[in-house]
Amino acid sequence: MATTERLACDVKDPGLASKGKTRIEWAEQWMPVLRLIRKRFEKERPLEGVRISACLHVTTETANLAITLRDGGAKVVVCASNPLSTQDDVAASLVQDYHIPTFAIKGEDHDTYYSHILAALEHNPQVTMDDGADLVTTILTKQAALIPGIIGGTEETTTGVIRLRSMAKDGVLKFPVVAINDADTKHLLDNRYGTGQSTLDGIIRATNLLIAGLHVVVAGYGWCGRGVAMRARGLGADVIVTEVSPTRALEAVMDGFRVMPMADAAKIGDIFITLTGDKAVLREEHFKSMKSGAVIANSGHFNVEIDIPALEGLSLGKRQTRDSVEEYTLRDGRRVYLLGEGRLINLAAAEGHPAAVMDMSFANQSLSVEYIVKNGKTLEHKVHPVPAEIDQTVARLKLESMGMGIDTLTQEQETYLNSWSEGT
Numbered sequence: 001m002a003t004t005e006r007l008a009c010d011v012k013d014p015g016l017a018s019k020g021k022t023r024i025e026w027a028e029q030w031m032p033v034l035r036l037i038r039k040r041f042e043k044e045r046p047l048e049g050v051r052i053s054a055c056l057h058v059t060t061e062t063a064n065l066a067i068t069l070r071d072g073g074a075k076v077v078v079c080a081s082n083p084l085s086t087q088d089d090v091a092a093s094l095v096q097d098y099h100i101p102t103f104a105i106k107g108e109d110h111d112t113y114y115s116h117i118l119a120a121l122e123h124n125p126q127v128t129m130d131d132g133a134d135l136v137t138t139i140l141t142k143q144a145a146l147i148p149g150i151i152g153g154t155e156e157t158t159t160g161v162i163r164l165r166s167m168a169k170d171g172v173l174k175f176p177v178v179a180i181n182d183a184d185t186k187h188l189l190d191n192r193y194g195t196g197q198s199t200l201d202g203i204i205r206a207t208n209l210l211i212a213g214l215h216v217v218v219a220g221y222g223w224c225g226r227g228v229a230m231r232a233r234g235l236g237a238d239v240i241v242t243e244v245s246p247t248r249a250l251e252a253v254m255d256g257f258r259v260m261p262m263a264d265a266a267k268i269g270d271i272f273i274t275l276t277g278d279k280a281v282l283r284e285e286h287f288k289s290m291k292s293g294a295v296i297a298n299s300g301h302f303n304v305e306i307d308i309p310a311l312e313g314l315s316l317g318k319r320q321t322r323d324s325v326e327e328y329t330l331r332d333g334r335r336v337y338l339l340g341e342g343r344l345i346n347l348a349a350a351e352g353h354p355a356a357v358m359d360m361s362f363a364n365q366s367l368s369v370e371y372i373v374k375n376g377k378t379l380e381h382k383v384h385p386v387p388a389e390i391d392q393t394v395a396r397l398k399l400e401s402m403g404m405g406i407d408t409l410t411q412e413q414e415t416y417l418n419s420w421s422e423g424t
């Protein structure tokens with residue numbers, strides 16, 4: 001407890017707190033499942049005294065998660081999981097109104113970003129929460145002394161899960177981590193519907209472009225790509241999908257999208273959106289064939305999906321034309337517009353996922369933290385799925401909050417479905 005109280009905080013301006021508080025309360029309205037969990041946590045205090053360091057996007061929804069964990073008895077410290085995604089008023093309110101130590105400033109540079117992660121680790125966490133695995137990576141590479149005290153962690157996103165699985169494969173992951181991303185109630189709603197809507201929201205806020213009639217190229221037809229393609233079509237775009245997986249590419253074709261290699265799509269696209277978790281998906285050869293005026297954005301986790309050094313190498317210069325829009329002038333006079341410095345555009349230029357979507361992820365997060373606290377000591381040092389009961393509880397609570405019911409199997413149906421001798 002004393003550890004938390006001694007900690008300093010680093011936010012942009014504590015004076016922004018009252019605006020942050022109102023917005024945190026607005027988000028809370030749209031997070032009915034987390035509210036139900038918070039109510040139980042307040043009563044049962046399942047996290048009493050547990051020290052949690054949470055490296056997450058510092059948004060109104062994350063604030064509600066941190067408050068829920070705190071109300072469950074935990075001592076929570078928050079730092080940013082992306083230098084551009086912090087909402088400074090929320091960071092201020094977390095500190096001023098909710099007394100949750102927070103280290104996050106929108107636009108912080110690389111060194112400040114990592115100094116904030118180290119500051120959050122001074123909390124000596126028993127549970128880690130990550131969105132992209134930067135906290136766990138820092139522990140394993142720079143703060144190994146903390147490892148014996150850690151019961152386990154959670155990871156929010158695809159890219160983090162991939163990094164953690166490769167750590168586990170190499171035997172360097174030294175505590176269990178639950179992959180929130182892999183819960184059905186997470187990726188179905190968050191990656192597909194959340195990223196789908198908020199990525200286009202970010203692009204529209206940054207550019208004010210009319211999407212109808214444009215050729216929108218979506219790189220990657222995974223959970224996120226499907227959502228973005230679906231919503232871009234809904235706004236009237238001609239959507240082209242690029243993929244490296246034949247099955248995903250086939251699915252895109254069957255869903256009614258044009259599929260082609262990026263080398264061909266590069267010549268056609270008006271807007272390019274990468275959502276692959278991969279690197280250099282848009283690179284020199286593609287920039288060279290793009291139309292003048294092409295807009296490029298990334299909504300995958302890291303800003304490596306667009307090869308920005310290659311774009312800079314091809315350019316005579318760049319200038320900021322609008323908030324979150326940089327104009328690169330290529331040597332032949334063509335102009336290419338990079339949004340949000342190639343970072344997650346839904347967070348860099350919009351507000352990330354709507355609260356109703358984060359409600360699902362963060363319900364899984366809070367119940368998984370409770371699970372780790374109860375079971376972490378007995379779990380293998382690898383990446384674990386969210387237990388099916390948690391996933392189903394979250395889906396059930398969400399349906400209940402929407403006033404919808406479902407059927408239950410009759411005894412006869414259960415017997416039929418569970419027996420190989422039935423149905424003959």
Ligand SMILES: NC(=O)c1ccc[n+]([C@@H]2O[C@H](COP(=O)([O-])OP(=O)(O)OC[C@H]3O[C@@H](n4cnc5c(N)ncnc54)[C@H](O)[C@@H]3O)[C@@H](O)[C@H]2O)c1
Nearest residue numbers: 158159220222223224243244245275276277278299300301
């Ligand atoms: N913006 C957000 O708010 C948000 C939310 C969730 C996840 N993410 C991130 O988005 C990325 C994608 O997540 P996902 O859940 O859709 O992953 P996914 O694994 O379901 O899909 C990724 C797809 O990209 C394809 N791909 C890989 N390399 C490619 C390439 N060079 N060209 C074309 N396609 C390629 C893969 O075949 C796969 O189908 C990850 O980095 C994830 O962390 C972002």
